[in-house]
Each structure stands twice: as structure tokens, then as C-alpha cells.
Amino acid sequence: MTRKKEGLRERRRRETRQEIRAAALRLAGEHGFDKVTVEMITTEADVSHRTFFNYFSTKEAAVVQAPPKLPDEEVDAFAALGPAHPREILADLTALLLRDIAEQPPRRDEFHATFALAREHPPVLAAMLAGFGAFERYLAGIVATRTGQRAEDEAPRLIAALAMTALKTGMESWVAEDPKDENDSPMPYVERVMTLLRTLLGH
């Protein structure tokens, strides 16, 4: 129940990871992603070439957000609701996602930097979309668990895809907007897209 005491090792690892990320984003912002070499990043972050690839499997991975891991309790609770009308499942799923966003609000500056890079550099975009894709399949698996279907079945895949569409579109609008205040959140944007989605297709 309580978060396991984070050992020194884990903390260092998290810090190092964040330092590499920050260095990569800073340098990419200055010189452009393709002008930045891994060596420059490792120098800036003060780690070895080899350590960089211990944390990130590619250069792109260092500048894109890893898809969030949803808390197990939430996922279990969702799955326990059991079969229902697809519309209701989709609503529950998006609600779950929104709750997660509310609890772990993404950093706007990092997201903005990542999206800006993705717009200009296809490899970064590819890495980002791959992350979204992996997360979408993960969601499809969760939905399938709830409905007792297989993750490869059409309905779970479609529901997950719709939830991801709302999430992606909303996030995109969020980062495109000028920051209103300091502690703004993508939540209202995603919620608005969900509404738009309903009025678009819904009755």
C-alpha cells in the first residue's frame, strides 16, 4: 500500500535518467536534434557513452516521454467493472486516463520541447508515435481483460484507439496553446476533445 522506500540506487538512477533527458532536450533545442551527437549529450550530462545507452536504447528515446504506467489498483478496479456497453467502457477508460493525468501532471515545458522536436524531425515523431502505439495496445489489453475478450479482438482495439485519439488530440492542443498560467493542465483540453468526440459521432 505505502510506496516502497526508494533505495539510494533507485534514486540515483532516476536522477541520472532525468539529467540525460534534460541535457538532450537542452542541446536539441539549441542546435537541432540531428546536429546533436550522443557524445555531446554524454559530455553535458557527465556520463559515459555506454551509460547513455544503458538508459535509452536510442537517441530519440532520450527526448520523448515514456508512456505512463497506470497504477495497478486503478487498472484492477476498471477491469472488475466487467462487461458493459462499449460507450460506457470508453467513458470509464477516458475517466481513468484523466484521473492519471490529474495525479501525475506532465511537465508542460518538456512536453512542449518534445512536440516541437517531433514536428521538425521525423525520427523523433516516429519514436513518439511508437510510444503512443505501445500504450494503445496496453490499453486494449486492459479493456479485453474487462470484457473477457482477447486483446487482438476488434472492439477492445477500437475502444483503446478512440481513447488514445482523444488523449493525443487533447494533448496536442494543450501544448500548442500559450501557457495561461504556471500550473495549467492538459485535463480540460482532453475533456473538451471527449465532448467534441461525442457531439461529433454521438447522438
Next chain:
Amino acid sequence: MTRKKEGLRERRRRETRQEIRAAALRLAGEHGFDKVTVEMITTEADVSHRTFFNYFSTKEAAVVQAPPKLPDEEVDAFAALGPAHPREILADLTALLLRDIAEQPPRRDEFHATFALAREHPPVLAAMLAGFGAFERYLAGIVATRTGQRAEDEAPRLIAALAMTALKTGMESWVAEDPKDENDSPMPYVERVMTLLRTLLGH
């Protein structure tokens, strides 16, 4: 109106491209994508290392389908329909896509091979999703032209995303299925997903 006489040069280029693709897919099917080097492909296709990268900017690009280019007349006709209820625009857009599929039916064997590779090799999946993403932005632009909005606005992006979701989901189901007969088409699958989408969110 009539297709411009295809010069020898263009034909050779198309053939070479196809030969490289075929060689890449064949070798990747045999040894696995990551065990295949560009050199192996060039040897098999009988072109130089440098020529390979003249046709494909990355090794991944050689094994994924380039997003189709929609015929200008169709696109213009679509745009000329002018603003309408989003639901109607989405219906027109998917109809346009289905018509294009019907006219240029994708080769099942190649699609199957590509999807199989994408399932096992993240870089291939990333390249494929990047292609879909580019096509989706292209569609958003078309929708924006029709409605007089900007391609970055939320409604065009969302409509394009929904159309792509239907297309992707349908295609995925299609390739997953065992080939019923020789000349089967992904069309009915995509149509079924569209219906599912309507009953899922619709009235």
C-alpha cells in the same frame, strides 16, 4: 486526363524500387529484420549500397508501405463539398478512402509481411506509424480546406484521426485474417469497423 506516357526512366525507377522492396521483405522474412544488413539487400537486388539509400532513406522504409497519394480530382471534389456537420464530413472522408482502396487494392502478401515485421521489430513499427501519422496530417489538411479552417484546428485533426483509426483497425483485422480467397480486399473490414464505430459512439 490520360496518364502521361511513362518514360523508360520512370519505369526502371519503379521496377528498381519494387525489386529492392521485394528483396528486403524476402530476406527479412527469412532471417529476421535485424539480422538483415543493407548490404545483403543490395546484393540480392543487385544494386549498390548508395543506390539503396537513393530509394529509401532508412532500412525500415524499405519494408513499410508508403502512404497512398489520393487522386487530386477526388480530393478537390471532396473539398468542394464545403462545410457540413462533422459527422457528414467524416462519412465523406471514409467513403473517399474506401473508394481509393477499391481502386488501388493493396497487396495482401506484402501487407501481411510488413505487419508481421512490425509486430516483432519496434523500429519497423515506428516507421509504419510515422507513415500513418503523416497521412493523418495530410487528411487533416484536406478536411481543413473543405471547412475553411486551419489544419492545426481541433475539428479537422479529430475527424482525420477518426478516419485513420477506422482505416488502421480495419486493415489490421484484414491482415490478421486468413486469406479466404485470392482476390480479397480490406474494404469490408474497414466498412465493418466504421459501422462498429457508429454503433459504439453513435446514437
Next chain:
DNA sequence: AGAAAACATGCACAGAGTGCAAGTATGGAA
């Protein structure tokens, strides 16, 4: 305290992708 596991690092290497320059084939014009 000491063993075991996790981690960082350096080294060497295969392979991807690019700029450049030279050669070859094609389309078009005279």
C-alpha cells in the same frame, strides 16, 4: 563484514546513413 547483485565505464567493432565526385544512361532539341 563480506558476498552477491546492480551498475558504470572503456574498448573495440559492425552497421546505418551522408557528402562528394566521377561515370553512365536517358530525354529532348536541333
Next chain:
DNA sequence: TTCCATACTTGCACTCTGTGCATGTTTTCT
């Protein structure tokens, strides 16, 4: 037909990404 401009192919040399392996160091657990 002849000749030129252009497009395409190729080889070469090079930078950079990403990986296997061996070694040393730090943390955790008992």
C-alpha cells in the same frame, strides 16, 4: 542522327549510432 543537359548509379571515405564484452566500483542484503 547528333549532341547536350539532366537524371541516375556507383564507389569512396567518413561520421555516428548502437552492441558485446571485460573490468572495476558501488549498493544491498544477510
